[in-house]
Amino acid sequence: MYRAAGLKKVHGTKTVLNIPVLEVEKGRIVALLGPNGAGKTTLVHILGFLDVPSDGTLLYRNRPVAWSESRLQSLRREAVVVGQHPILFTTTVYRNLEFGLKVRRVPEKERRRITEATLDLVGMKAFAKSPAHHLSGGETQRVALARALAVSPQVLLCDEPTSSVDLENRAAIIHILKRINEEQKITVIFTTHDRFEAASLAQDTFYLEHGTLTNSPQDNVFSARLYREGDGPTHCVLQETVRLLVPTERVGRARVGIEPGRIDILEAGQVSGGPNRLDARVVQVMEERRRIRLVVDAGVWFTVLMSRQEYLERRIMVGESVTLVVPPESIHLFGEPA
């Protein structure tokens, strides 16, 4: 659906987005996972053709996007963005939904049919004649979603769709996104800072950190101090608590990320070679799709991912004392000093 290369967005002297390569397949649910300020919204706006990248190419349905206003309108009619705090026009809910159809010159009868069906889909049919500004936050989010769906987009881009809604509306929104993806084959791209939401809803997940894609998820991202003693190897101290050997020449303060899938868990006292062995205790175990996520306390909390098979073989229990082995090559330094 999308293929981006060297996509950059620069504000003044600050690069807010720098995506070397990004591919989104048609008909998938894709999560853009990252903390606040990671560039998720900027990327969504570019993918929704609302913002122009400073550099790089973006292919939409295998065609390069020409960033001229006259051509963008037809692309925008295929990819609709629903913002984190969507705003409804100061009119009725019905007229809000009708807007996208009206600008497409859909006949009135057809407009009514689509509008009513879409309101029904999001469970807001009873609110059709209500003034849009009387709705609650969750209802507003659902109407905004319906307004986007009414125009039958190819791609639905949602910026933090559940961040400001209650549990009931959150479940409803997740259900709607899954349903429209399954039934209408709409490609859904959503941003979130909640890895559990990403894991439960998305088929593909991209991790964003400081405006760039990273292989390691946000798990195990720490602020750290890097130092060397003489000509010895560099160590990093995570949160002034845990010391790890790290393959870099850099010193000073930095943000480091440790790949959760590459951390090994051994029984306490089990002998193994290599550096970065930490005594730890398992504090949480949960299933996440086909993998098992363990949270382990080694002075700081680490997330460890392992396959279901591996977990069943090892039978690690909550509360169990273990030894963590963190391979130096699983530790990554992020671009900018913390």
Added chain:
Amino acid sequence: MDFLYDSFLSGALLLISLDPELISIVGVSVKVSLSSTCLASAVGVPLGFLVAFEDFKGKRMVVTVLNTLLALPTVVVGLFVYAFISRRGLFGPLDLLYTQKAMVCGQTILIIPVVATLTIAAISRIDERYRETALTLGANRLQTALVVVREARFGIVAAIIAAFGRVIAEVGISMMLGGNAKGFTRTITTAMALEYDKGEFTLAVALGLVLLILSFGINLLFHFVQGRLRA
């Protein structure tokens, strides 16, 4: 203070009895002011919208000039238009001087900056998300612009009302370009000035009351329209 009380009482009676001269003066005033407000809105609203909505070189300069023109004295506008429509002026052959058209012309020039600057303020206050929402839902530039105007409608109506208030109460242009001809170009304010010169306060006070009632009525109408639209 007795004269003020007596004038007020006589003025009120004149108003209640619907004195023909008073009605004629009010009619001219309303007609001329409405015409100039309509013309100024036709120019000022799109101008204000363009300045607020579009990014172009020299935008800040345009805003500064419009803000400066807000303080334009009516006599300066009167003099300026007079220079064009007097017999020796460029439009002299059109014979516009001392007509209602001349007054409309001058008043329109006076309030275009009022309508434009207040429209700029009204549009600038509109949340950027309205524009983005319209665009992402597939609207073209014109449709997007209409969405923004629709959201700013109360502010724009307020701008037009403020402009009407400015012209109905102005005296310089009406006097210089209209000439205060009874039954033709005599407006509320020019009539009040004349009656003051004559030392006759009755009609002046009655006209003053009409001005206040007009202003109150317009604001009442605005609040009613605003309430209906919001409901």
